[in-house]
Amino acid sequence: MxxxxxxxxxxxxxxxxxxxTHPIARARHRRSWSRRCRTWLMRSPSTGPVEESSSAHFQPSRWSTPPNDTWPVEGLRMSSDFAHRPVMADEVVALFAPVPLGVVVDTTAGAGGHSVAILDAHPHLEVLALDRDPDAVAAARRALAPYGRRARVVQARFGALDEALAGSSVTSVSGVLFDLGVSSPQLDRPERGFxxxxxxxxxxxxxxxxxxxxxxxxxxxxxxxxxxxxxxxxxxxxxxxxxxxxxxxxxxxxxxxxxxxxxxxxxxxxxxxxxxxxxxxxxxxxxxxDELGELESGLSAAIEALAPGGRCVAISYHSGEDRLVKAGFAEAVSGGCVCPPGLPCTCGAEPLGRLVFRGARRPSPAEVAHNPRAQSARLRAFERSTSSSPAPTGDS
Ligand SMILES: C[S@@+](CC[C@H](N)C(=O)[O-])C[C@H]1O[C@@H](n2cnc3c(N)ncnc32)[C@H](O)[C@@H]1O
CATH class of the missing domain: 1.10.150.170 (Putative methyltransferase TM0872, insert domain)
Structure with a gap:
């Protein structure tokens, strides 16, 4: 590097x-969440250590502006003032291949790179793209404009995912993507103070x-x-x-x-x-x-909103994020079961689905060589069951 x-x-x-809300109140709330995480983590499959956070990779474009203000870059269209190489895009696209017809919510639209990849690969899917940063929303709108009615972009926090879904009249969600972390424009502009x-x-x-x-x-x-x-x-x-x-x-x-x-x-x-x-x-x-509070709320709302067979995919960049993702998926898999590990469940918990694969996937060495900022990425995926008895956790 x-x-x-x-x-x-x-x-x-x-x-x-x-x-x-005030950060202290949020921190207290999160401490109780952390205690719950520790319990869930004892039940969930383990992963390797997670390195320091990194994030998806935005860079100001070095090329001149094409007529429609978007960029063909390695098959992806990108906004002219945000050139972004989405992290683990092939894996994300493949994970959404089996989901039912409907809407994938890209909760962290950024420059729209993942949304574009999903729309290009899966003609049966539409995208609702969210971002809390108005600059990212503008960039994602430019990138997704060519997809017409298949793509909508809304400024919203994923911590208020329910409201965003209700406001966009989305009732059945085929997939949800979280590509956590920050964007280069947020980082690179001194006036943003990051x-x-x-x-x-x-x-x-x-x-x-x-x-x-x-x-x-x-x-x-x-x-x-x-x-x-x-x-x-x-x-x-x-x-x-x-x-x-x-x-x-x-x-x-x-x-x-x-x-x-x-x-x-x-x-x-x-x-x-x-x-x-x-x-x-x-x-x-x-x-x-309040990034961890946002993730906690967003993840549980996403899991609840998924249609049968729908998938939630989360890419985290540091151990605090990955712990919450791992614990949130583990809780969904166990249905919030509080019985001692290893004993049959007698608490009446109902599992909501399965992990699509055990542990976390990491970017390939080739991707990291191409985009060093992908290095700390950890991808996990959950699938909502199609019936009341979900398939056991496994690879797919
Ligand atoms: C790593 S970038 C996403 C890049 C995007 N996947 C792409 O392909 O261009 C993370 C984005 O998530 C947004 N974000 C972070 N926390 C958020 C939240 N709680 N709600 C909505 N957007 C959020 C940031 O503003 C940033 O634009």
């Missing part, structure tokens, strides 16, 4: 989203209409709350030191102010793994956008 690619990956790792590498406002909101930005958190939380937020979302080791320095330096308004305070709080000897501010920016981004 080149140094610039490594830097991009590190920055992307440091990025994640929240919605409208990057510790360029000076910008301490913002980090995926949707600029969200009420609380990163500056609000940094300047209003008390020291203990801030330390806990950092520790829970990635910066476990120096959370208290950093929180102390931040609180004594505030008010903070810019990314570079925060990055230099963090750098000063972390001992030089501990700075071997990337930029010292990487984990702090990731922790704030996760809190600002």
């Amino acid at each position: 080149s140094s610039s690619q490594k830097i991009d990956t590190e920055e992307r790792n440091a990025l994640q989203p929240q919605h409208d 990057s510790y590498r360029s000076a910008g406002p301490l913002d980090m909101r995926m949707d600029p209409a969200q009420p609380h930005d990163a500056a609000h958190l940094v300047n209003t939380m008390d020291e203990r709350e801030l330390a806990r937020l950092l520790a829970e979302n990635g910066e476990a080791r120096f959370a208290r030191r950093i929180a102390r320095r931040v609180v004594s330096a505030r008010p903070l308004h810019t990314t570079d102010e925060l990055a230099s305070i963090v750098a000063g709080a972390i001992p030089a000897a501990a700075r071997r793994r990337g930029h010292p501010a990487r984990r702090v920016f990731q922790a704030l981004r996760v809190a600002v956008n």
Whole structure:
């Protein structure tokens, strides 16, 4: 991996989203979710360790604009100001091949790369593409315009998936895709405030209409709350030191102010793994956008909404995301069974479906060589049963 690619990956790792309730309340809620996860994880098939987060790969286009403002790139059309190589697109397309006729919800449309691949490969499917970022919505609309009535793009949070489905009059869902993480445009534009590498406002909101930005958190939380937020979302080791320095330096308004305070709080000897501010920016981004709370709500709504034989496919880029996906699918497979592992179920839980394959799939070495940012991707898939007794978990 080149140094610039490594830097991009590190920055992307440091990025994640929240919605409208206060982050502390969301964090408390998530702690109870984490406890439930631990129980479910004891019952679910294990996977290998998950590396640091990365994300799908957006890059500003280097070519000139074609007449229809979209790009033919390796068979995919892409918006001229978002050129994106969707991660594990072949696997995603193959996983949606057997789903029933109907609508696939791409909950993280971005530039629309996965949506385009699904629409091209499966003429029996339509796509409802969602994104919370208005810039991504505009890009996805341009990319999906050639598909006419087969594709709709709506600005929405997947944490409010039920409302998005109701608002779009979608009653039967053939598939749901989550391609988690952040986009390069979110990362690359200093004014969005995600990057510790360029000076910008301490913002980090995926949707600029969200009420609380990163500056609000940094300047209003008390020291203990801030330390806990950092520790829970990635910066476990120096959370208290950093929180102390931040609180004594505030008010903070810019990314570079925060990055230099963090750098000063972390001992030089501990700075071997990337930029010292990487984990702090990731922790704030996760809190600002409530990325894990969004995933928890979105995943369970997606599983509920699936038609018989419908599939939910999730690509995660760091262990916090992957744990939630794994636990959410495991709960759906067990139907929320609370009986001791290894004993017959007597609690009356009804399994909702099966894992399409055990564990998580990873991108091929060829894809990673082509797109290093795919390296940390982990793909899992769940299929809603077609009858009240689902097929056992297996490969397909
Ligand atoms: C990795 S990109 C997706 C790229 C996309 N699959 C493609 O092929 O172009 C992740 C996208 O998810 C969006 N996103 C993140 N959290 C979201 C949420 N809770 N609701 C809706 N969109 C979200 C981000 O704004 C970003 O555009």
